[in-house]
Amino acid sequence: MPPRRVITGRSQEPRQRFAEELRSLRTGSGASLRQLGERLGWDWSLFGKMEKGETLGGPEVVQALDQHYGTPGLLLALWEVAAGDKTQFRERYRRYMTLEAEAVSLWHFAVSVLPGLLQTPGYARELLASGGFRGDELTRQVEARMGRKDLLEGEGAPPFRTILSEAALRTALRDPEEWREQLEHLAEMAERPNLTLHVLPQSAGLHGLSSTDVWFLRLPDARTVAYTEHGYGGDLIEENVAVERMQRAYDATRDLALSPAESRKFVLRMLEEVPCDPSI
Known part of the structure; x- marks a missing residue:
């Protein structure tokens, strides 16, 4: 696990802080956005939007990034703060996702x-839509689940x-x-x-x-x-x-x-x- 970086000099706005951390980890690894997409199985443009702060992505894609970079729980914690919705992504679920990656x-x-893990995009989309997701957020959630x-x-x-x-x-x-x-x-x-x-x-x-x-x-x-x-x-x-x-x-x-x-x-x-x- 890489050493923690000093936050001084980084943005204190949660969404921007999350984006900066993603960009720093990727550039530090020497990978391009396209290479990152190929390694994790997501469309590379999603990672580009996340690094620009245009989208937060879903918890599943963030979990995959945590696992890829060897920072278990760090990005998920930043994501939760940036999302600003602790009822949607509680501590126990965050811990479960970390444990799932280790299972x-x-x-x-x-x-x-x-x-x-066994759903097709069509099934995931109808299920998530029934739970209230719409538009771009629905698309992001389906992509995250497929990942x-x-x-x-x-x-x-x-x-x-x-x-x-x-x-x-x-x-x-x-x-x-x-x-x-x-x-x-x-x-x-x-x-x-x-x-x-x-x-x-x-x-x-x-x-x-x-x-x-x-x-x-x-x-x-x-x-x-x-x-x-x-x-x-x-x-x-x-x-x-x-x-x-x-x-x-x-x-x-x-x-x-x-x-x-x-x-x-x-x-x-x-x-x-x-x-x-x-x-x-």
């Missing part, structure tokens, strides 16, 4: 919404296991073609060696996670933390007893789910049910 394996359960794919696709990507409730798979997008693309993406991702996908059928009935979207992160020091979330926030759980209790509920839920092979067939059957565009 050696991830487990997940979805109640009604597909996880961001997280590096977590699963990059070199040394951690193993990821997800259990998707049938309800999440039955909640289709308004556009049939966008929904078809999302299901095709799930079927494709289910074949990746580092990803295990289960479907929990509605016939499984009630279970210990019936109302809880949850992530488990296995950390390099062998600890496991959990993060539960809903549409307007989430909670990071680090206390061992609470995490172990949730893990037992997760294991019991996985026992009720279809096998990975059966789950992929389930997704493919759903794909066959999507109406085709007669003009194609």
Whole structure:
């Protein structure tokens, strides 16, 4: 981790301070904006706008920059101050994002919404729009979410296991073609060696996670933390007893789910049910 720089001489206006820090880190690394975009998987013009103070970007792209520059939490903290909305990006979520970047394996359960790591741009856009994002901010949030794919696709990507409730798979997008693309993406991702996908059928009935979207992160020091979330926030759980209790509920839920092979067939059957565009 590089030594902290003295703030003297830097702008004290939060948004400009954030932009200056981004520009300083990039130029110090010797990378061009285009090279930075290629390395992180985002459009390089986004980084240019962030360095000019024209946009703040989303928390996911800032997390990726923190990881890239070896400054865990620094840019996220500056981003939060610049955004000026502590209810939107609380301390626990910031800490979760830092831990996610360090995780050696991830487990997940979805109640009604597909996880961001498996969403297509069309799915992310409709979901985020339903949460109130509009215009340029909506576009930035979708780009940031898509940029997280590096977590699963990059070199040394951690193993990821997800259990998707049938309800999440039955909640289709308004556009049939966008929904078809999302299901095709799930079927494709289910074949990746580092990803295990289960479907929990509605016939499984009630279970210990019936109302809880949850992530488990296995950390390099062998600890496991959990993060539960809903549409307007989430909670990071680090206390061992609470995490172990949730893990037992997760294991019991996985026992009720279809096998990975059966789950992929389930997704493919759903794909066959999507109406085709007669003009194609």
